Amino acid sequence: MTTATDPQVQHYDLHYGGAWQKPLGGNRLEVRSPASRTLLATVPDAGDADVAAAAAAAQAGFETWRAIDPFERARHLRALGELIRSRTGELAELESAVTGRPIREMRAQMGRIPEWLDYFASIALGLEGESNQVKGGLVTLTHYEPLGVCALLTPWNHPILILVKKFAAALAAGNTCLVKPSELAPVSTLLFAEWCREAGLPAGVINVVTGGGATGARICAEPLVQRIDLTGGTATGRRVAAAAGERLVPCTLELGGKAPILVFDDVDIDEAAAGAAFAAFVASGQTCVSATRFIVAAPIYERFLDALKRRAERLLVGDPADPRTDMGPVISAVSRARANEHIAAATAEGARLVSGGRPPDLPALFADGFYVAPTIFADVRPEMRLFREEVFGPVVAVTPFQDEAEALALANDSPFALGAAIWTRDVARAHRLAGKVKAGVVWINDHHKNDPRSIWGGHGESGYGKENGWDALKSYLRKRSVVVRTNPGFDDWFGGGARYG
Known part of the structure; x- marks a missing residue:
């Protein structure tokens, strides 16, 4: 070494x-x-x-x-x-x-x-x-x-x-x-x-x-x-x-953040899964606006999970210096341990492991690196630790919803309020929910995009x-x-009769 x-x-x-x-x-x-x-x-x-x-x-x-x-x-x-x-x-x-x-x-x-x-x-x-x-x-x-x-x-x-x-x-x-x-x-x-x-x-x-x-x-x-x-x-x-x-x-x-991603049943599922994989696993999930809570319409829930699983399992995890690599390590042993703790807790609490959850298979050069495989859990309930706490790593929760009101309630069930995304082809719904979801930055049919002209910041935790x-x-x-008097003479308040106003 x-x-x-x-x-x-x-x-x-x-x-x-x-x-x-x-x-x-x-x-x-x-x-x-x-x-x-x-x-x-x-x-x-x-x-x-x-x-x-x-x-x-x-x-x-x-x-x-x-x-x-x-x-x-x-x-x-x-x-x-x-x-x-x-x-x-x-x-x-x-x-x-x-x-x-x-x-x-x-x-x-x-x-x-x-x-x-x-x-x-x-x-x-x-x-x-x-x-x-x-x-x-x-x-x-x-x-x-x-x-x-x-x-x-x-x-x-x-x-x-x-x-x-x-x-x-x-x-x-x-x-x-x-x-x-x-x-x-x-x-x-x-x-x-x-x-x-x-x-x-x-x-x-x-x-x-x-x-x-x-x-x-x-x-x-x-x-x-x-x-x-x-x-x-x-x-x-x-x-x-x-x-x-x-x-x-x-x-x-x-x-911190715990960004909710609302996925409605009118989306192109392959496109939404591509967006979801980017939102969740770019930077190995180590951004404050990383997509960590996918809240998905029940009619497309399993199809979305299958599409996201295929995307996650195609990601190349490995050498950061290789242009082909999609995902590198997390930053430290503490970060890796935190991600693994969340994986263990989600498993113990009854969430369904869809993909990942085990250390990736890597060359010997990276055996000591802080790698975590892209990991997806389904059927995550609001009381579970994975739904509530920030992981800051590539471990995400997927939860179904029945209607728009439930989707919004699930999205806002968090003390964090930094980023959120809404995937839908319904323009009215997109605007309606963007005004109600608890977040300082809301993306519609996208995620992570940043520009010096677009304000960035949240509230709450x-x-x-x-x-x-x-x-x-x-x-x-x-x-x-700076206040400048333009009257030619000073109103002498104590000298006899001047009135302010």
Whole structure:
């Protein structure tokens, strides 16, 4: 097995203030391939002094960045987008190696990263204040201003995509960023900071510290941080929300999910099964909007199950670097154990195993990898653990319904409210249910699709706040009112007779 002394293993420092920085502490974290357990890199486990130094660099960068005209900020973001376009192949290979996501998936995802930089660079130029003449001979003006240093706490499942969704909006608004990537997949974020320097962004605009949960907690408590944006689990979200509340700084939380997929009996079953397989098993089921609860009309229930089973069993599980691979491993031993626990619990509770449920047969190179076969359980009842809890792996539940009212009740029987999908050819039904299903993002006859112009975010145990679109840009800004007296003389209230209003 590869060790930390092997020359091919990369040993990264922190990156803040526009340069690589030696950590002020001595501990390091290993980054291993979830497919083969090969050691890929080590990164610092940042301590208090590292976080304080990176925050100070972000604050110094803010004083420069906020003073730059929005047109110039937009030019910087577009230049970064062009640099990334020239390196999407390199970036996809790195993301695939560290996360275990198939290279075909990562090539498609990395190809879209520059769109977020281009989009927010553009819409920030259209951000305008308002003015109104109001009662009392007054004119009110509104101004937008950046918040300052923004903490971005990003996950391992989409390291660069989710970083750029947050980063592009924050920078376009005039803020700087203090970033803490997941300790499971931190490498591409460190390289992204170096690419920002290469693209000409001023020092201190992006500042990256690596480490575990303690490092994230230090960042949330850092006095210079004026906004916190987390994508992560619901338990972590509660702790981050409490830290933000203690300091009275704004916070966006994109947390867990248990997405319901309603499949009606007027669909093309083969098309719906193809969509279901993609929604459930892309990224090995490791996204917050992964399709995990299929709620299927009784007249087509068994036919849908058969079609989904055929799709699942055709998926090639294996080497993430092979372009033919459809599904790679889950990210860690903990993730694999959680998926296996759900498989065991569903079996014990009487759910019907349709497909999977056993470790996939793989070459010796991947024998130690964290693989879980695509697994489908039918006849899953609402009281079962698999119906209620997030797996974050390729294990899904299928439940029948008799009518539209039952379908909606089953879909909404969850504390999560992030993603949902409705498969039907009935346009009226699609619109009717989209307005009633409990979710912040609803797809009709599709799933997982994302765009910088489409807002993204949920409520309940899925968090609060929005990514993408104007909502995201404005969430990184503070709005103030300036009131100007236009009357020629001051109404002297205490001097005799002036009345307000």
